[in-house]
Amino acid sequence: MQAWRVHRNGEPGEVMRLDEVERPEPGPGQELLRVRAANVNFPDALLCRGHYQVRPPLPFTPGVEVCAETADGRRVIAAPALPHGGLAQYTVADSAALLPAPEALDDAEAAALHIGYQTGWFGLHRRAGLRRGETLLVHAAAGGVGSAAVQLGKAAGATVIGVVGGAGKAEAARELGCDVVVDRRTEDFAAAVREATGGRGADVVYDPVGGAAYTGSTKCIAFEGRIVVVGFAGGEIPAPALNHALVKNYSILGLHWGLYARKDPGSVAECHRQLTEYAAKGLIKPLISERVPLSGAASAVQRVADGATTGRLVVLPGADEGERR
Incomplete structure (x- = not known):
């Protein structure tokens, strides 16, 4: 599979490299997910720079928020388990933390809902x-x-x-x-x-x-x-x-x-329930300014790092093969 990886710390556009790698192996309590959409966040830039509070071992894949598909076909929102981040075709995440993607939102919008x-x-x-x-x-x-x-x-x-x-x-x-x-x-x-x-x-x-x-x-x-x-x-x-x-x-x-995800996970699930209701009523809808293929992920992370974006930039790994959703 293809995955963007950081081999040294620095600016995203300089240190991110698209590699051909094996699919990640889920650990205990984790699931392998096929990435449908990955939202680009400012923490992705901080991860590349080595300035985030979490510093995964090199090389690692950025991408802290995805809409993905489980092996049994469920469409979910997940926070990938680093170092196997979401800017890839496949990622892994903790099974207990998976949340159902709201039906009212498409893949890109759902990927931008969580964090x-x-x-x-x-x-x-x-x-x-x-x-x-x-x-x-x-x-x-x-x-x-x-x-x-x-x-x-x-x-x-x-x-x-x-x-x-x-x-x-x-x-x-x-x-x-x-x-x-x-x-x-x-x-x-x-x-x-x-x-x-x-x-x-x-x-x-x-x-x-x-x-x-x-x-x-x-x-x-x-x-x-x-x-x-x-x-x-x-x-x-x-x-x-x-x-x-x-x-x-x-x-x-x-x-x-x-900290809520770690200390009070029930509150995160309750919040997601309310956000899903808001989405169904049309009260919230993530502002997606651009949907980019996997090949454009490094540029997208750099633009977010530079503060040059409006709304959300979302990476669609299937877009390179004409599978935009």
């Missing part, structure tokens, strides 16, 4: 306690992680303000349902949020960017607001001034979704 939407749901509901009628500020609102939070925020009855970088992404954010869109390249987003909320500020901030996005958020957070720290795609990890949180009465909440 981003689970992260968004746990961040907005489990950590921040988002309530109907509150204002939600989403950074990188047209990106893969941000677009999921926008849709989940609207499904929860919140007013959603999306921050983006560029006119094209602003249009995508509007189509996703943002009530207010702010282009950080041309506007001071903190001032725009204060104006849009009549000076009150955002009740919940969803921040997968870090750096200046986090700093600006502290300037427009409401009384008893909650800032959910999701990641640092901007490359800078902020050092929050805790005295500022004290005098303004806001909370800083960390979110590591993977």
Whole structure:
């Protein structure tokens, strides 16, 4: 079979290589899966660079999220067991963690549902306690992680303000349902949020960017607001001034979704049930900006690493043989 593998750490476009390899052998409690679609995530870039919290032995295959088919024909969503990631024709995953792919979503959409939407749901509901009628500020609102939070925020009855970088992404954010869109390249987003909320500020901030996005958020957070720290795609990890949180009465909440999968797997299954219902009702639908064949995976991971994408890029291993689904 064909699989992209990383033989040394570095930029994805430089270190990923398409190899011919044997199918991976499932370990105890695992299943062999035929990959139908693999969603490209920012952690795939971090894995290539050797900067992710998990560092599989070299060589390894990136790809942390797939829609796949089991040996008995079930269509499932899975997080592959590294080092046998999803950017390949076959992967392996823990049997107990397999989730049924929603019928309302095609393969590419299903592949993009798991991590981003689970992260968004746990961040907005489990950590921040988002309530109907509150204002939600989403950074990188047209990106893969941000677009999921926008849709989940609207499904929860919140007013959603999306921050983006560029006119094209602003249009995508509007189509996703943002009530207010702010282009950080041309506007001071903190001032725009204060104006849009009549000076009150955002009740919940969803921040997968870090750096200046986090700093600006502290300037427009409401009384008893909650800032959910999701990641640092901007490359800078902020050092929050805790005295500022004290005098303004806001909370800083960390979110590591993977901990729920390990410490409370039942909550992950329940979240998936709710997401499946949302998908069936049309409340959520992953924004797929491009579907690429397996041969284009390295370029796709590099573009995600560079922050040059809108929505999700999904790799379809069967597309090279004309089997797009």
